[in-house]
Amino acid sequence: GENVEQHPSTLSVQEGDSAVIKCTYSDSASNYFPWYKQELGKRPQLIIDIRSNVGEKKDQRIAVTLNKTAKHFSLHITETQPEDSAVYFCAASKGSGGSYIPTFGRGTSLIVHP
Amino acid sequence: DTGVSQDPRHKITKRGQNVTFRCDPISEHNRLYWYRQTLGQGPEFLTYFQNEAQLEKSRLLSDRFSAERPKGSFSTLEIQRTEQGDSAMYLCASSSPYSIAENTEAFFGQGTRLTVV
Numbered sequence A: 001g002e003n004v005e006q007h008p009s010t011l012s013v014q015e016g017d018s019a020v021i022k023c024t025y026s027d028s029a030s031n032y033f034p035w036y037k038q039e040l041g042k043r044p045q046l047i048i049d050i051r052s053n054v055g056e057k058k059d060q061r062i063a064v065t066l067n068k069t070a071k072h073f074s075l076h077i078t079e080t081q082p083e084d085s086a087v088y089f090c091a092a093s094k095g096s097g098g099s100y101i102p103t104f105g106r107g108t109s110l111i112v113h114p
Numbered sequence B: 001d002t003g004v005s006q007d008p009r010h011k012i013t014k015r016g017q018n019v020t021f022r023c024d025p026i027s028e029h030n031r032l033y034w035y036r037q038t039l040g041q042g043p044e045f046l047t048y049f050q051n052e053a054q055l056e057k058s059r060l061l062s063d064r065f066s067a068e069r070p071k072g073s074f075s076t077l078e079i080q081r082t083e084q085g086d087s088a089m090y091l092c093a094s095s096s097p098y099s100i101a102e103n104t105e106a107f108f109g110q111g112t113r114l115t116v117v
Helices: none
Strands: A004-007 A010-014 A019-025 A032-038 A045-051 A056-059 A062-067 A072-077 A086-092 A108-113 B005-007 B010-013 B019-024 B031-037 B044-050 B053-057 B065-068 B075-079 B088-095 B112-116
Touching: A004 A086, A010 A019, A019 A086, A019 A108, A032 A062, A045 A056, A045 A062, A072 A086, B005 B088, B010 B019, B019 B088, B019 B112, B031 B075, B044 B065, B044 B075, B075 B088
Parallel strands: A010 A108, B010 B112
Antiparallel strands: A004 A019, A019 A072, A032 A045, A032 A086, A056 A062, A062 A072, A086 A108, B005 B019, B019 B075, B031 B044, B031 B088, B044 B053, B065 B075, B088 B112
């Protein structure tokens, strides 16, 4: 089955700095890569996603890049703010012929210091 | 609230007791997932339904775990003879594809936190 590795497990930055979280996946058939943000005591919520036919996607301060050859994808947050502090999870899933089941990484705890 | 709802939010039970959790997905979402999450870990897949059919179960799901989704609407997850190792947050998520072959966002519920004492 799919295996998703995520690094780092903890990331501490100063407000205004950039943050990068990296994930690798094992199954070359995976074609959908969502990123979720989970604040303490709350449900995971999607912040951005990317499909395998796209190499990069951006939404304001958040961007995601995908390298299908190397089977890795990354989340980039620019101009970080204290409210960005949360746990971020990457995931990978397959479509038709697969099972549409997102497999999650272990998470990255992002701490943004004011 | 039209999102995914789970009940109860918290459950404390004695070891050996049976517990049942309920998940109401977003209306008309045909895909439903159960995950388990422990502190400091990502959600671990337990089982997946497409409409009323349970299409996949994780090897993590022992015989003490059973899930149903009658009529393809709400779902229940039952744990029999609970053990302390079952203590975790149980998350339900649902999604609806734009087309049958497509992956789309999974919307999560607030979860049911189970504590086995």
